[in-house]
Amino acid sequence: MSFESLLLMRHELVLLLAIVLLLIAEIGTNDSQKSIISPLAIILFALHTIVGFLPLQEGSLFGGMFNTTNIVATMKNILNLGVLIILLQSWKWLNATENRVKVSEFYIVLFSTLLGMFYMISAGDFLMFYIGLEIATIPLAALAAFNRHENKSAEAGIKLLLSSALSSGILLYGISMIYGTTGSIYFAEISQSFKGFEPIQVMAMIFFFSGMAFKISLVPFHLWTADVYEGAPVSITSYLSVISKGAAAFVFMIILFTVFKLFTPVWQDMMTAIAILTMTIGNLFALRQNNLKRYLAFSSIAQAGFILLGIISGTATGMATVVYFILIYIFSNLSAFGVVSIISAYTGKDSISDLNGMYKTNPKLSLALTLALFSLAGIPPVAGFFGKFFLFTAAAEKDFYILVLIALLNTIVSLYYYLMPVKAMFINKSESPIAYFKTDKISQLGLAISIIGMVVIGFASPVYEKILSFCFGI
């Protein structure tokens, strides 16, 4: 093995370098110089994002523990874009006086969780996968409890940490059963040594499935989602709902397609039931929320149900639609969260009834939020429509007609609650609407990138075709 082959880990190495540089900057500055940390972190991360798009060789390292393929590199680039937007959007909140002293902690811990997700996506065996998963979740709990002086933030942190500890325990128990029956923890060896439907191996797959369902917040395991999303700071909520969920969905899909391909009929049955439950319950609970973050939490549960429609087909088309949908979902959800975080950073308000009459005072923000919600609901001119349409096509190709029908019905239900904030902003009258405020340039930039992405990507079919050319089916 030569040193050049380590360049297969380029995404991880560059990100690690950024973390180390930030640590040095944190040590080398005193309290009055802390204002350089934020620009430094954003510039380093932007460089890292650009370097990520350079062409990368395919290959594997450490005897197959770490794999780099084109689709994996694409997934990492998508996550990078999302994190870059989040960094821009959290600028105002991070530079508030009470957060000034802990700015660098925020960046360092956030980048470490992203590093964990990268290792998790590239994993070629269960050990690397598990370590990546834990690097991705444990620091996230610390970030959820970032507002040390708020009760809700502490509560969100402990809820996230304990439920993810339970879920990774269950997942590990499944992995230990697989190890016991096959004698290996490498994905390639395991999938070869599966022979028939051994009950204990099916059981192991169910344990694995439920462990991952916690991370993606599918329905029987979704109870932590709303509380954690409400209590955590807005930037962390958006990180949890797009980046963390997207990475978990990617790795879930890869492992189902490579390791558990023999059990496809079993997991397709389970997934049909769970997808129906997830979409329906996510939508129905979203109807009665008034807090914007809680509302977006249930909306993201429902979106996770739609993601399953692409995974269930088990084809290369299905994988491509999932990656494409998550790309669109990152842009549209981040536009929605961008507006919510701007409103909460400037005025401290975060409920739907506070939006009443906002169109009169802040027309641009209202339009941005409207577009984002249209995209989440799947209304044609915006990209969300194409994402959902492709997912439904992928599932229909494999004859999951009933599932697609229920998904369509759910889309209609979701239209109602996605239009509730729109109605509040444009139609409802209010005595004291949110007063006009001028948004700072950096938050504007973050919002603008996500809105442009949301509008443009739906029409850019080369993006989808490029992704499709990298994908693989069962």
Place this chain on the structure above:
Amino acid sequence: MIEGIDITHILIVSTCMFFIGVYGFLVRRNLITILMATELILNAVSINFVVLNKFIYPDVLQGYMFSVFIIAIAAAEAAVAIAIIINVYRRYRTINVENVHDMKY
């Protein structure tokens, strides 16, 4: 290996530990005890890996390595969890989950 004890006995112990952990996680009301329950789950998995490695696949080391990493990660998890629990105690003056309920449906 110990005379008279075979793999089934140890696997029964580890399975019991796992489900005691899950039960404790769901039933206990004190945050520290819930944390202990998750440690029980992780330790049950560690025992599983070590025993399977020793009895069924003695010529490879993957199971031992996995359990070493599980122990290290469990320690990291406990460190973060206790830090957050201390913060919860400072905010709420209690670590009973029934009183830590600012957010509910």
